[in-house]
Amino acid sequence: MNYEKRTFSGGTHIQDFKEFTNSLETQEAKAPAKVYIPMSMHIGAPSKPLVAVGDLVKMGQKIGESQGFVSVPAHASVSGKVIGFKQLPVPNGRMADCVVIENDFKDEWLEGLIQPEQNPQALDAKEIGARVLEAGIVGMGGATFPSHVKYAPSKEGKKADHIILNGIECEPFLTADHRIMLERPERIIAGLKYMMKLADCPKGVIAIEENKMDAFELMIRLTEQDSTIETIVCKEKYPQGSEKQLINAVTGREVPPGGLPMDVHVIVNNVGTAAAVADAVEFRRPLIDRIVTLNGNGIVRPMNYRVRIGTLYKDLIEENGEVIGDIVKVISGGPMMGFAVYTMEIPVMKGTSGILVFNEESQVLKREEEGPCVRCARCVDACPMGLEPTTIVKAAKRRDWAKTKACDVTSCIECGSCAYVCPSMIPLVHYIRLAKQYVTSKDGNGAVNPFLV
C-alpha cells in the first residue's frame, strides 16, 4: 500500500548506520554489582535523597523525593543496600549527586508495585497523573522533561488537539525506539491512550520514519481499528525527530520562536515514554530501566540492551559486551547531537538512548582542518529552522553578538545539519553555541547560562 510520507523543509540526508542493530532483539543487560542513581536526571529541581548509608532498599523503592512541581522522584533500580553517595559526571560534563546501591541480585520489588491494576480504564486523569509522577516518568527521548508537568493543564487554558508519539529516531546508530516499537507496541498504544486521557485530547498520532517500515506496518495494523489514533510515516531526513520539525510534518504548524508545542496545541513524547506511562498506570512500575543501543566500531557485538538506570557505561560494556581496539572516543546519545564523554564512569540515566564507542580506525572520527567559508550555502539549505549559519558564524567570529541575535541565533536547535554538510569543515554549531551563550547571558558579556551547557 502506498502511504503518504510527511516531511519538513530543510534538513539533510545522512548515513544512518542502523543496519548493525535494527534487527537485534533487545537483551536484558546483566545487572551490575553497583548502581549509581543520579538525583538529577531530569529538567527541574534535583530529587532529595530519602535514604542513608546502610539502608536496605527494594527494587522500585523511592530513594529520592521530588522537590517542587517541576521535579520527579528517583527510584532504586536494583534491590540491595545503600553503601554511599558519590558525585559522578553526567554526559554534558556537569556533576550529579548519586546514591550508590550495592546489588543483592535478588531483584525484589517493593511490595505494592508491579500489581496489575484491575480496571485501568476507570482511572481518571488525576489518578493517571499521580501515577505518572510517582513513577518518576520523564521524557525518554533525551530532554527528560517531567511528564506530569507536560500534561498538567496549561495556565493559559490551552488544550492539546494532538498528542504525537515520536517514533522517528533520526539519529544514526540508535535503534532503541525502533526495537521498543517492534517489541512492545501494545504498551506504547496503551500509554498514548492514557496520555490522551490526561490531556483531555481527542487525537493521538504515532509518527515513524520510513527506515522503520516493519515498525510502521505493525503499528498501522494495531491502530487501524481505533479512530482516535493515526499512525503516519515520515520521509527519512535528519532531523525529522526534532520536536518542532515533527509537529510541522504531522500538523503543518510551526512552534513560534521561544515557544512550546502547547502554543500550537500539540504535545510530543517519545515512544519509550509512552510505554513507561502504560507500565506506571497499569502496574505502578517506576521508571528504573530503559533500552540503550551499544554500538560503534569499538564494540565487537553491537546490541540493544535493556539497562538498569544507574549502571555505569564501563560496567555495561565490561559485563555485556566486548571492546576491540584502542578506544579514542565515546559518545553518549547519537553522533549528531550526543555528547563526547571523558570517562566511562558515567551512569545510564532516563534519557540515555545510546552509547557509541569508537576506536582509532573509525571513519567517523576523521576530521580535517577548518577552511575558509566558500559561501556554498549548503548550511543555509540544510538548516531546518531557516537560519543562515554562515552569516551567524561570521558574525560570531567577529564577536558581533548583536548581529547573531538579529539573525535569530536563539532559534537554532543545534541539530548539526549545517556542520555536517559544510565542505570547509567549519564547526558551525560550536560557534553558534558560543553566540547563544553571549546573547542569552544577562549582562551580554558571556556569563555562562546553565541551560546551555
Next chain:
Amino acid sequence: MESINKPLILSCSPHLHSRYTTEKAMRDVGLALIPAVAAAVFYFGFRALLVILVSIASAMASEYACRRIMHRGNTLFDGSAILTGGLLAMCLPPGIPLWAAVLGSVSAIVIGKQVFGGLGQNIFNPAHIGRAILLASFPVYMTTWVPTVGSSVDAVTMATPLALLKAGAMDQLPSLWQMFVGQIPGSLGETSALALILGGLYLIYKGHVDWRIPASYLGTVFVLTALFGMIKGFGMAYPFMQLCSGGLMIGAFFMATDWVTSPITVRGRVIFGLGLGLLTSLIRLFGGLSEGVCYSILIMNILTPIIDRYTKGRIFGRAK
C-alpha cells in the same frame, strides 16, 4: 577500563561529517569541463591545450607565490587555482599569445582573488577579472579568431557568430547545429554548447551547482532575445542561436554559479540569474560590445551582497 589508554577525544557535536569537501567539488567541476576542453582541442588543435596548460600553470604559480609573500598557508590543494586558470583559458581565443594568457591568469589570481584574502573572500569571479583585464588591455588579441580545424574558410581573421548576430548578418551565420556542437570560431570554451550543457547538467546532478542560476540566466536571455528577434523579424532560431553563441553557456553553468560570488539565498539566486540575463541581453543587443557575459557577471557580483541582504528566507515559526 583497560582498553582506554589515552584521554578520550572531546570534540563538539555533530560528530559525523558528510565527507563533502571543497576539493571534491572543485574536482568535479574540472571533470565537468573535460567535454568542453576536448571539444576545444578537437576544433582548434594542440594550441588550445597549450593555452589551457599555460594558463593553469601560471595560475598555480601565482597563487603559490602570493600565499608565500602574504605568509599564509599553501592553498593549491583546494583546486580553485587550477579551476580559475582553466576557466580563464576557456574564455580566451585560441590564437592568443601565450604571454597574454599568463598575464591574464596572474591578474585573475592576484587581483581577482588573493588581494581580497584568498578563497571565499573575493568579490568578483577571478577568471572574469582576468578576462576583463585582458580585454581592456589587449582588445585586438582578445577579438582575433581562427577557423576551426578542418573548416573550409581560409580567412585569417573572421567574425564569430556573436559578432554576426550583432551585425544582423543572419545569412552569414553558421547553422544552429554547428553552433550547438561547436564547429564555429570563438574562444576555447565558447564553441560547443553541447559539451558545456553536458558538463553543467553533471554539476547540477551532483549538487555542486544550484540549477536556479543557469535556469534563470538562460531563460531570461532566451525570452529577451526572442522578443527582440520577433520585433526584428529574425526568425525562430534567433534566441537559440543567442544561447549557443559567445560565452553564455560557459558563463551560465560554470562562472555565474561560482559559490563565492553568487548569493546564498534561494530567491537571491533567481534574482541573480534574472539580472545576469537582463544585462547580457542589453549589452549584446544594444551595447557597443558583442559579448555581454563577462561584464554582466562582474556587475552582478557587485550586487550579490545587497541581493543577499534583501532576500533573507523566513525563519521557522515567524510570520509568513
